[in-house]
Amino acid sequence: MAKTLEQERLAFEEDARRLDERRRRLEEKEREQAITTIEKSGLLKLEAKRLAALTDRIKALGIDAVEKRLAA
Known part of the structure; x- marks a missing residue:
């Protein structure tokens, strides 16, 4: 637990940044998977x-x- 409100706020912002990064990586993986599926279907x-x-x-x-x- 953070000792001060500022430390707690910084910890929260860091957690939010990490979550955004994970979300971005997941979206990239989903897009790559969709493209692979389209390639396999022969549409490309x-x-x-x-x-x-x-x-x-x-x-x-x-x-x-x-x-x-x-x-x-």
């Missing part, structure tokens, strides 16, 4: 124009609608 092998059209269509329909259509 599409020509750029075709991939752009596909992603535009997904944006227009929404993820939920696309998942529903693909499941049908």
Whole structure:
């Protein structure tokens, strides 16, 4: 436990900084995992124009609608 309020405040800020760093690393890992999944699916092998059209269509329909259509 910190001896003074200032020490306690500094300890709290350090904990918050470490937590932010952990959160940033987790987000990077999640992004890398998502990219790997897309690579494995073969989508990155599409020509750029075709991939752009596909992603535009997904944006227009929404993820939920696309998942529903693909499941049908």
